[in-house]
Amino acid sequence: MTADGRAVVLNAVPLWPIRECRRRKGVKKRMDEIQIQNLMNRNDIQACAEIMAASDPWKALGITYEDAMEFFHDRDKERYVVVSAGELLGFLIIDMSGVLRGYIQDIGVAPSRRGMGIGNMLMDFAEGRIFRDSRNVFLCVSSFNGDAQRFYLKRGFEVVGEIKEFLVRGHSEILMRKSLGPALEFMLPSRMKA
Numbered sequence: 127m128t129a130d131g132r133a134v135v136l137n138a139v140p141l142w143p144i145r146e147c148r149r150r151k152g153v154k155k156r157m158d159e160i161q162i163q164n165l166m167n168r169n170d171i172q173a174c175a176e177i178m179a180a181s182d183p184w185k186a187l188g189i190t191y192e193d194a195m196e197f198f199h200d201r202d203k204e205r206y207v208v209v210s211a212g213e214l215l216g217f218l219i220i221d222m223s224g225v226l227r228g229y230i231q232d233i234g235v236a237p238s239r240r241g242m243g244i245g246n247m248l249m250d251f252a253e254g255r256i257f258r259d260s261r262n263v264f265l266c267v268s269s270f271n272g273d274a275q276r277f278y279l280k281r282g283f284e285v286v287g288e289i290k291e292f293l294v295r296g297h298s299e300i301l302m303r304k305s306l307g308p309a310l311e312f313m314l315p316s317r318m319k320a
């Protein structure tokens with residue numbers, strides 16, 4: 127795990143999607159290592175902010191590059207990036223404090239790298255990280271972000287509520303949870319059923 131700053135090396139996967147490999151005859155499949163590591167420096171922050179400012183749902187929510195820079199500067203959150211061969215492929219921000227301890231605040235993959243398994247890798251990592259210290263993983267997804275809702279439902283998340291006009295007027299945030307059990311059973315193990 128990377129809470130202490132060490133990189134996690136995940137399985138090597140082809141950086142070209144399968145269909146791309148087939149299409150680009152003669153292009154050698156790249157099998158670079160993909161790593162999830164702590165967000166390190168200003169270059170990382172800029173690369174993350176560029177992805178965020180260029181992508182829905184953030185674009186549709188009116189988040190600018192400058193706003194995004196602020197999110198990634200927030201040292202109270204755990205901030206991770208996924209990189210391969212020097213290229214930043216995506217990001218993850220987790221909040222391990224507050225009422226909804228274990229809240230995935232933001233996850234994103236660079237537009238040209240979506241649909242290749244990187245989002246699922248980031249989610250595997252996020253859930254592993256959170257379940258180490260908590261029994262619940264929470265996240266919010268915008269009501270208009272149907273692709274991401276399907277992505278989370280497929281990973282076993284359940285809708286637990288709708289927060290109307292939470293971020294912007296006219297749209298809701300859908301609160302989702304993946305749970306191993308009630309929080310107090312983890313915090314106070316004596317309450318666990320035998």
Ligand SMILES: CC(C)(COP(=O)(O)OP(=O)(O)OC[C@H]1O[C@@H](n2cnc3c(N)ncnc32)[C@H](O)[C@@H]1OP(=O)(O)O)[C@@H](O)C(=O)NCCC(=O)NCCS
Pocket residue numbers: 181182183233234235236239240241242243244245246247266267268271273274276277280
């Ligand atoms: C949602 C997201 C993180 C998933 O990452 P990914 O690397 O594309 O995901 P994977 O390749 O591991 O899995 C692909 C699955 O995600 C779904 N998906 C969701 N949004 C997608 C998108 N914009 N492009 C491609 N696939 C997307 C696909 O339908 C696919 O489902 P399938 O396995 O049933 O075919 C990524 O697509 C993304 O950054 N989207 C824009 C930002 C966003 O919506 N973030 C979530 C905010 S709550």
